[in-house]
Amino acid sequence: MRPNTAQPVSTPRPVQKAIDELSRLPGIGPKSASRLAFFLLRAKQEQVEDLANALLEMRANIRFCQNCFHITTEDRDPCTICIDPARDAQILCVVEDPLDVIALEKTRLHKGKYHVLHGSISPVDGIGPEDLRIRELMGRIQREPIREVIVATNPNLSGQATAMYLHQQLQNTGVRVTRLAQGLPVGGDLEYADETTLARALEGRREMS
Amino acid sequence: MRPNTAQPVSTPRPVQKAIDELSRLPGIGPKSASRLAFFLLRAKQEQVEDLANALLEMRANIRFCQNCFHITTEDRDPCTICIDPARDAQILCVVEDPLDVIALEKTRLHKGKYHVLHGSISPVDGIGPEDLRIRELMGRIQREPIREVIVATNPNLSGQATAMYLHQQLQNTGVRVTRLAQGLPVGGDLEYADETTLARALEGRREMS
Numbered sequence: 272m273r274p275n276t277a278q279p280v281s282t283p284r285p286v287q288k289a290i291d292e293l294s295r296l297p298g299i300g301p302k303s304a305s306r307l308a309f310f311l312l313r314a315k316q317e318q319v320e321d322l323a324n325a326l327l328e329m330r331a332n333i334r335f336c337q338n339c340f341h342i343t344t345e346d347r348d349p350c351t352i353c354i355d356p357a358r359d360a361q362i363l364c365v366v367e368d369p370l371d372v373i374a375l376e377k378t379r380l381h382k383g384k385y386h387v388l389h390g391s392i393s394p395v396d397g398i399g400p401e402d403l404r405i406r407e408l409m410g411r412i413q414r415e416p417i418r419e420v421i422v423a424t425n426p427n428l429s430g431q432a433t434a435m436y437l438h439q440q441l442q443n444t445g446v447r448v449t450r451l452a453q454g455l456p457v458g459g460d461l462e463y464a465d466e467t468t469l470a471r472a473l474e475g476r477r478e479m480s
Numbered sequence: 481m482r483p484n485t486a487q488p489v490s491t492p493r494p495v496q497k498a499i500d501e502l503s504r505l506p507g508i509g510p511k512s513a514s515r516l517a518f519f520l521l522r523a524k525q526e527q528v529e530d531l532a533n534a535l536l537e538m539r540a541n542i543r544f545c546q547n548c549f550h551i552t553t554e555d556r557d558p559c560t561i562c563i564d565p566a567r568d569a570q571i572l573c574v575v576e577d578p579l580d581v582i583a584l585e586k587t588r589l590h591k592g593k594y595h596v597l598h599g600s601i602s603p604v605d606g607i608g609p610e611d612l613r614i615r616e617l618m619g620r621i622q623r624e625p626i627r628e629v630i631v632a633t634n635p636n637l638s639g640q641a642t643a644m645y646l647h648q649q650l651q652n653t654g655v656r657v658t659r660l661a662q663g664l665p666v667g668g669d670l671e672y673a674d675e676t677t678l679a680r681a682l683e684g685r686r687e688m689s
Contacts, residue, residue, distance in 0.1 A: 282551075285534070302671075310505065311505075311535060312539065322505075329495055344494070370515075463511065
């Protein structure tokens with residue numbers, strides 16, 4: 272075959288821009304991003320608009336609760352969990368992520384409230400205690416009638432480090448500190464656990480020593 | 481633990497809507513969609529807007545070329561490849577997907593033009609020849625000075641089926657029909673092949689018998 276004198280044609284700019292933006296999402300590499308972009312090129316105009324609008328609307332309407340930092344809507348801050356009088360204000364479940372609240376709510380076993388840290392201590396990633404909502408947690412301990420803190424961080428390295436740190440911080444507050452039972456598969460992520468496993472872990476929680 | 485009398489809290493509607501829309505994308509299940517939604521909740525407002533706008537802009541500005549059905553912009557239809565006089569109008573490379581055109585262009589070895597079928601024959605998925613741009617391909621064979629058709633469908637079951645079908649259809653047109661050499665890893669997808677493998681396959685293409 273003779274060498275090609277024609278100019279090779281690259282991806283049109285709007286497509287490349289969409290691929291670039293999709294590549295910034297976690298777990299989506301350039302190849303997956305290309306696939307998604309070309310899928311959306313062939314999808315109905317309506318589907319692309321629905322997706323784009325859903326993302327914009329979510330971003331515009333969702334806030335983090337000023338008290339517990341779980342997700343909530345603009346018109347409900349503090350969130351429905353924080354202001355629910357049927358919730359036991361003495362038991363506070365501390366999680367890394369809003370998804371963990373949703374997973375725990377599905378077990379229907381936690382009758383207390385929540386506090387979302389928004390991450391876990393991970394020195395390799397440069398995330399220290401000051402980057403999490405730990406200061407706000409300590410404020411709640413002083414302000415609210417909390418008697419037990421259930422540490423429900425992930426059963427992995429940074430989740431365990433965060434649990435140990437919280438245990439230290441709470442040691443002299445007179446609050447009982449418990450940790451979800453090791454019924455959870457070690458090394459995994461809390462939100463991927465099935466509801467039964469999560470329910471077992473809640474029921475079997477034990478004193479930190 | 482006593483049973484929970486408090487109402488369990490579910491995902492806010494705007495978040496659920498975003499998760500639902502993300503779940504409609506190929507290769508993204510409900511768990512991945514949740515992850516992406518919560519990532520975007522924490523990302524900068526700007527990033528979410530950039531993503532949404534990139535998708536909308538891509539969808540609004542990108543067309544499929546009326547001649548070869550590769551992607552192009554509204555103001556360039558027929559596309560730049562179709563109207564490029566430096567391209568050899570006698571050699572037509574038939575692919576399943578616009579991504580395949582982009583992959584082949586990177587080898588810089590194909591000096592002819594393209595025709596994008598937009599899929600492959602797959603009876604299990606209910607996709608027959610009439611669902612692909614095969615009628616338009618036959619029209620081009622009659623209209624354009626094409627002497628060779630390089631069948632560059634994927635080296636998998638439906639790609640092979642499509643190649644066999646095209647070979648049959650083109651048998652009495654006097655056009656030489658070639659197929660990319662089996663240097664491609666069988667069972668895989670053309671667009672995932674590295675450039676060298678693709679270049680070998682182009683160079684080693686052989687007569688269909």
